[in-house]
Ligand SMILES: Nc1ncnc2c1ncn2[C@@H]1O[C@H](COP(=O)(O)OP(=O)(O)OP(=O)(O)O)[C@@H](O)[C@H]1O
């Protein structure tokens with residue numbers, strides 16, 4: 001069974017058809033870089049997988065459990081369960097500014113009574129150590145650099161032990177010299193076989209870290225395959241035009 | 248009458264001023280919060296009613312509202328007799344609370360609007376419920392954003408309390424007036440100004456402390 005099955009997603013904002021027909025199968029351990037021009041629907045696609053956007057048609061099946069089928073969603077209460085093993089990291093980090101780093105990591109697991117407080121505290125230290133920020137445990141988000149904030153955001157997502165992590169342009173809000181530290185953390189996760197979908201404009205990183213590339217254009221999947229197939233010799237003029245622009 | 252006698256009398260007047268201030272603050276802040284939530288729910292009718300309420304409270308003089316609560320409510324058709332408030336202080340306090348709740352509701356609504364929508368999204372993808380998000384993520388940030396405006400409103404309130412003399416209560420200002428009338432010496436006004444200034448100053452310091460404590 002594949003980890004995630006997405007069939008024929010459709011989504012419009014008013015008259016604007018943003019997702020026209022998106023299908024994708026995600027296998028366990030896949031690291032899928034989602035590329036495509038601005039406005040092609042990458043964010044909308046990613047957000048719909050975690051119920052931040054509602055699609056108009058198609059299926060989203062996560063670990064065998066449907067979130068929606070034929071555009072029909074399961075009831076609100078059950079969605080939480082289906083999405084239990086999903087995490088998301090945003091372009092602008094979205095840390096909780098009024099809480100220190102430890103509280104940022106703990107607040108959601110404590111609310112969900114995921115475990116007792118002491119073991120969650122231990123877990124928080126472990127994931128912070130993993131992203132190299134154990135010394136920031138008691139600091140406020142405003143005192144961190146952009147790269148550090150994004151690493152905390154990743155640590156916070158890891159607190160839920162996700163099976164699938166979604167990243168929407170995790171380095172686009174960062175100064176160029178800070179992107180490396182975030183990409184390195186993502187690479188380490190991929191070494192640990194974390195399943196990830198990453199919207200990015202970092203073609204080099206996509207080539208190196210992803211095992212598959214999803215190229216979106218105008219609400220369709222223009223290409224899906226290995227980095228070699230999609231990036232090196234697609235023979236597709238639209239992909240080549242895109243690569244020429246970003247490289 | 249010498250200064251030593253005014254000061255205790257004026258201090259006594261201050262007690263009423265401070266009592267009205269505290270009671271108004273204590274009740275109008277939570278009530279304002281309730282109005283904010285009613286104003287931002289999805290129910291259009293409730294939105295409209297709360298919107299109208301806020302419009303009326305902010306759009307008419309507080310003095311008029313005080314008169315209305317004390318003198319006017321008994322004359323409301325049918326339910327008037329149940330709305331009658333005989334105690335002057337209670338009537339005044341009710342008017343103050345209803346009026347200030349409207350202002351606080353607007354202040355909190357502004358604070359709510361300034362909480363980034365990314366905060367809601369982050370909480371949602373972390374599996375938090377709407378209630379948990381509201382209380383742990385949104386409200387603390389809303390309060391922090393609203394704090395400078397709340398501070399401002401508190402200082403306006405301490406001075407507005409003087410309006411309660413209009414329904415025959417004796418506060419700091421009323422005591423001062425009486426002293427001036429009796430002694431034909433206007434320096435009591437200067438002393439009263441000093442009293443108000445000290446109270447405003449204490450509030451200013453208090454809110455500065457809160458702003459610092461909850462800065463992020
Ligand atoms: N909430 C919304 N309401 C209306 N239109 C929207 C909304 N969100 C996105 N859109 C529109 O949908 C289209 C696709 O947006 P989306 O953000 O998915 O693109 P993207 O591929 O992520 O682009 P970028 O690379 O610039 O982030 C755009 O034209 C955008 O303006």
Ligand SMILES: [Mg+2]
Nearest residue numbers: 042043044169
């Ligand atoms: Mg986007």
